[in-house]
Amino acid sequence: MSDRVYGELCKQVYQRSRIFLTAEKKQFLTSRLEKHRRQLQAVDWDDYLHVLLCSTASFEMDNLIDLVATNHTYFFREPSHFDRLREGLLSTLMGSHGHAQSPLTCWSVASSSGEEAYSLAITLAEYNRLIAPLEWRIFATDISRHALKKAQAGTYTQDKLNLPSVDLLARYFRRGTGRYEGQCQVKRVLQERVEFAQANVFESKLPVPERSGLIFCRNLLIYFDLASRQQLISKLENMLAPGGLLLIGHTESLFNVQHQLEQLGGGIFRRSH
Ligand SMILES: C[S@@+](CC[C@H](N)C(=O)[O-])C[C@H]1O[C@@H](n2cnc3c(N)ncnc32)[C@H](O)[C@@H]1O
Numbered sequence: 001m002s003d004r005v006y007g008e009l010c011k012q013v014y015q016r017s018r019i020f021l022t023a024e025k026k027q028f029l030t031s032r033l034e035k036h037r038r039q040l041q042a043v044d045w046d047d048y049l050h051v052l053l054c055s056t057a058s059f060e061m062d063n064l065i066d067l068v069a070t071n072h073t074y075f076f077r078e079p080s081h082f083d084r085l086r087e088g089l090l091s092t093l094m095g096s097h098g099h100a101q102s103p104l105t106c107w108s109v110a111s112s113s114g115e116e117a118y119s120l121a122i123t124l125a126e127y128n129r130l131i132a133p134l135e136w137r138i139f140a141t142d143i144s145r146h147a148l149k150k151a152q153a154g155t156y157t158q159d160k161l162n163l164p165s166v167d168l169l170a171r172y173f174r175r176g177t178g179r180y181e182g183q184c185q186v187k188r189v190l191q192e193r194v195e196f197a198q199a200n201v202f203e204s205k206l207p208v209p210e211r212s213g214l215i216f217c218r219n220l221l222i223y224f225d226l227a228s229r230q231q232l233i234s235k236l237e238n239m240l241a242p243g244g245l246l247l248i249g250h251t252e253s254l255f256n257v258q259h260q261l262e263q264l265g266g267g268i269f270r271r272s273h
Helices: 003-017 023-039 045-054 059-068 080-097 115-130 145-153 166-172 226-239
Strands: 104-108 136-142 155-157 173-175 183-186 194-198 212-217 240-248 262-265 268-270
Touching: 003 023, 003 045, 003 059, 023 045, 023 059, 045 059, 059 145, 080 104, 080 115, 080 212, 080 240, 080 268, 104 115, 115 136, 115 166, 115 194, 115 212, 136 145, 145 194, 166 173, 212 226, 226 240
Parallel strands: 104 136, 104 212, 136 194, 212 240
Antiparallel strands: 155 183, 173 183, 240 268, 262 268
């Protein structure tokens, strides 16, 4: 792949997703795209670029984003976030909004294949079962069509379900039998409260409520440049309900990003008013 074609692909990816590909990612992108290019019967990279740019629907662009996006995730990733929600933050959140009456609205901004949203769903359902009544709803979005399909199906191999306790498996998953042996599907009691939709978080119209009490935006900021991180955090700050919480990944920070959020430590931030 020539530097010219690579530069154009980076530009397209950035315009569509804000994912910022550096020059070092050229080899990564080439190897990820090679098989797809051959399937498209594009004779070379110029031909591929031509197909990409001439494709009237956004279908080919979505394929490119699917291949570029890193969808790596797992259940109860960065578990201290779920622990802290259970051990006090949810009670504070409910207290500040009277959420016992109105549902707590949550948003998983880059939900990938759904593990984050379902981990949160389990945490909220367990809170409701063991601690205090809680009405809740989760909206989960991701730019990757491929990842979302998996999220919507809610089916995972059992050895990947690293849940904090074995009871949770029986309570919230149906175990497959016969040819589905080893597969587990999220039960309806959770699935009907989690709504997945494809969305680029930078779009002006998003398929989520205008305000959320809890926003998970974890392991997404790392893909963006400072200008995009600033734009995203300002947007999320506005979309938090007063007293609401924003959670970012443990390896991420809001360093050099302007905001009015109160830092609670460990990648947790609160909107005060
Ligand atoms: C590493 S995964 C993070 C998944 C999960 N939040 C976690 O922490 O385990 C990053 C996700 O961000 C998504 N993504 C990248 N750019 C995006 C954008 N502009 N809008 C929405 N999702 C995006 C990717 O498709 C990918 O699924």
